[in-house]
Amino acid sequence: MPEAVPAAIRIDRPDDPRIAAYTDIRERDLVGRGRRFVAEGETVLAVLLRQRLHAIESLFILDKRLPLLAGLLARLPDGVPLYTASREVMDAVAGFPIHRGILAVGRRGEPGEAGAFLSRLPERALAVGLVGLANHDNVGGIFRNAAAFGADAVLLDGTSCDPLYRKAIRVSVGGALCVPFFRAASAHALVDVLEGAGFAVLAFSPRGREELSALTPPARAALLLGTEGPGLPDDVLARCRTVSIPMHGAFDSLNVATTSGIALHHLALHHLALHHPVSRSAPR
Amino acid sequence: MPEAVPAAIRIDRPDDPRIAAYTDIRERDLVGRGRRFVAEGETVLAVLLRQRLHAIESLFILDKRLPLLAGLLARLPDGVPLYTASREVMDAVAGFPIHRGILAVGRRGEPGEAGAFLSRLPERALAVGLVGLANHDNVGGIFRNAAAFGADAVLLDGTSCDPLYRKAIRVSVGGALCVPFFRAASAHALVDVLEGAGFAVLAFSPRGREELSALTPPARAALLLGTEGPGLPDDVLARCRTVSIPMHGAFDSLNVATTSGIALHHLALHHLALHHPVSRSAPR
Structure with missing residues (x-):
């Protein structure tokens, strides 16, 4: 039985006010979107549709892609508009070619208070803390790993960048949408x-x-990561258990996202087998 | 005692034939440079100066950077020209702003025959094989990890990209210059x-x-990695031991460079403590 795909609303003019949130995407990346964010691509859309941390305001899908996305689009919550347009109109709205033809605008959920959230986690839990990570590729990569290894939360200091920046979401393959995160001053x-x-x-x-x-990870373990160059501040290192990953000879340190992957893999082995249902990815 | 810095050759005109190898860097990235490659930045230069796989043809350094690089430049082999210019001239040569002001042109060493090289390695050794990796960020990231964990060699199939592409060298933080690599058909x-x-x-x-x-890694272990999407071909998987990294729930697979880091970390723990002098990075 074919799945029920929501009716798409045809957009014929780039200046249609209903898709105003999709105009000039790159320029708005720079100035910010307040509580809104933009997600793109099929893999990220699939994560967006199954997560419950953030709301979906609308989708904007290239007309030719609609039939191929029927399975995904059937999961769109009732009342969320699905806009569609030709490639010409879509690219004119966005301001650059949207090759994949898949865009969504979301609205951030209220994260609540970090301490209360963390306290409610199970006895065994895994968190990530980021200090000074201003690079969207690195933050995206860390969220991808956090999702892959089932981290329960990410905390970011005030100088780390926004995980819901468009590029960070893309690099995270949607991990930024499904791992709860909180800011600390x-x-x-x-x-x-x-x-x-x-x-x-x-x-x-x-x-x-x-x-x-x-x-051997403590029951509740948090890995704390700083920037690749200066690393974590000395006074932060002084108050924590400090952990190293031995490397060969004089070579420079690892990329910080890679470090998060190595650390989460080790911690998750001890941790998540007890706490989460760890399973292999489906064959493909 | 101040170190002996080689005399710099001043370049006053962008069309000076002595720095022809540095012109239009981005355009030449696309068409290729034959046996030459371009390296950039201080960290990569430091690796280039201490490796012995590839030759250095020349350096091209912003005049203001020369005094700060004295320690590094003292290691330049005799007879290798060191060119210098103002920012205006340097940017005009390169065709875009060279913020760091540090460029080098190298000439690839002859890699020799992979089988002979691998056979000469110690009884315990670690190699990486890459199949279909066409993304410079991923290949650069894998070489960074290969260098960090002391891999002895990387083998690439014919569809994987060039590790000495400018961006791959940069992302590898010089790892692409100091880990021997070989092509397979x-x-x-x-x-x-x-x-x-x-x-x-x-x-x-x-x-x-x-x-x-x-x-438990075999004495001679090679990790084989394919692209993130389709992965390794079925007929390749069928003839090898296959290894997985368990992940949480339904989340998409890891980035391939991150996978290499997790795998090399595990294999190096068992391996390199015996084979190489593993040491921590210097404090900084």
Whole structure:
């Protein structure tokens, strides 16, 4: 039986006010969208449709893509408009070629208070803290890994970039949409809230005293990551357990997103087998 | 005692034939440079100066940067010209702003024959095989991890991109310059040469039969990675040991460079402590 695809609303003019949220996408990336965000591509759309942290305001899909997306679009909540247009109109609205022809505008959920959220997590839980991570590729990559290994939450200090920036969502393959995240005013405030919820904070640094592979994760473990160059501030390292990943000879340190993947893989092995249903990806 | 910095040759005109190899850098990225490659930035330059796989043809450094680079430049081999220019001239030569003001042109070393190289490695050794990896960010990221964890060699099939493409070198933070790499005509030829040198080939796939964390690496281990979408071809998987990294729920697979980092970290723990002098990065 074919699935029920919601009726699409045809847009014929780039200046149609109903798709105003999709105009000049790149320029608005720079100035920000307040509580809104833009997601793009089929994989990210699939995550957006199954997550419950953020609301979907509308979709804007290239007309030729509609039949191929029927399975996904059947999951669109009632009352959310589905707009469609020709390639010419869609590209004129966005201001550049939308090759994949799949756009969505969402509205951020209220994250609530980090301490309360963390306290309600199961006895065994896994969190990530980010300090000074201003690069969207790195933050996107970290959220991708956080989702892949089932992290329960990400905390970001005030100088880290927005996980719902368009490029960060894309690089995260939707991980930024489905892992709850919270802001802290500073690196110390971030550590305070984790410790207040009973998390042992494992600060990653080339100078770390413990080696990752030898570490048995605490019941509630939080990995703390800083920028690739300067790393975490000394006064933050001083108050945490510090962990290193041994490397070969004199080579420069690892990329921070890669570091998050290695650390989460190790912590998840000990952790998530107990806490989450870890399963392999489906064959493809 | 101040180090001896080689005398710099001043370039005053963008059309000076001595710096012809630095003209129109982006356009030449696309058409290729034959046996030459371009490296950029201070960290990559430091790797270029200490590796012995490839020759340095010349350096081209912004005049204002020379005093700050004295320590590095003292390592320049005798007879290699060091060109310098004002920002205006340098940007006009390159065709776009060279913010860091550090460029080098190298000439690829002759890699020799992969099988012979692999056979000469120590009894315990670690290699990486790449199949169909056409993305410079991913290949650069994999070389960064290969260098960080002391992999002995990387083999690439004919459809994988050039590790000495300018962006791949940059993303690798110089790893592409210091890890020996070889081409194979096909994925099967690549597996053949690894097996011929006594390497057990561990093919990574979400469908892999063994879990990475449970795997004790063979003396000579090669990890084989395919593209993120289709993955390794079925007939390649069928002839290899297959390895998976368990993930949480239905989330999409990991980025391939992140996968290489997780895999190399695990294999290096068992491996390199015996084979290489593994040490922490210097404090900074």
